[in-house]
Amino acid sequence: SESQKVEQIDLTSLPLQSLQQLKLQIEAGLNILQDSFQTLYKCKEKYSMSREAVGQVNHEWRDKQILVPLTSSMYVPGVVKQIDSFIINIGTGYYAEKSFQESKNYFERKVKYVQEQIEKVSNLQMQKSQSLNAVHEVIELKVGSPN
Template sequence: MSKTSAAPEPGAVDITTLSVPQLRSLQTRLNTELEHLTTSHAKLRTAQSKFRECIRSINDGVIKGATGNAEEKSEILVPLTNSLYVKGHLADREKVIVDVGTGFYVEKSTAKATEFYNGKVDELQTNLRDLEKVLQAKSTNLRVIEDVLRQKLLAGEATAEPSSSGGGGGA
């Protein structure tokens, strides 16, 4: 009769029936999951930022560079690693090489490359929204577990020996 919801989900557990060690274990597991999901969220944001940078590079370096002197504007910096760049020259302003993942590169027109990267940015945005919902739900679950754990500990302290809180002086 004291149920808080009308129909519990199948497989759901009433956390108020769990012991303190079980609640602490669940709290630890949720904290670990939240850390992992938060790290994944940051990595997705970084990937999205890199795809946006690719779009900017195509727009600023290839397309806008075509309006000036071809010999002067065809020089670019080519990334060899995240921190190492070498000078290069554009052979063709209409086509670029696109990293499509797992070490594969495809030649695409600048318009198709921009479309490809915009699709990646949009896909990551959808994934980020979904992940944010999961993060929010896990955070809510963690708060509920912490509240129940706090209540159990307070109830346990009320029934515990009062002499244990006697302070203890000494230097």
């Protein structure tokens, strides 16, 4: 968009020290984006698994004993009493009771939203990689040629 105009700099006009500093900044930005990408991907997988779990619930489960996860490694025994509504974690310690369809829709929206964020981060990674390659080329030119 026009409100986010990118200022282009002629890399060949920068001294070698500035280029090396710019290279470090771009690499740090790429590392942050890679961490964000991995976090978003894990988040998407969790939402996808939750969506699938909701879809697998069937009427035969009523009054069956189950293990309820409190954490990823701690479970407590429980009994399925209701199969037409779910209590889902909607973030930051808040839970909401939702119907089967509302739960399924919630997780589908979350998967779609996180996928959109993954695509944005991926595009930013590509742009930063191109910038890093350009800086590398100019550094190679400056190191390889006497001033």
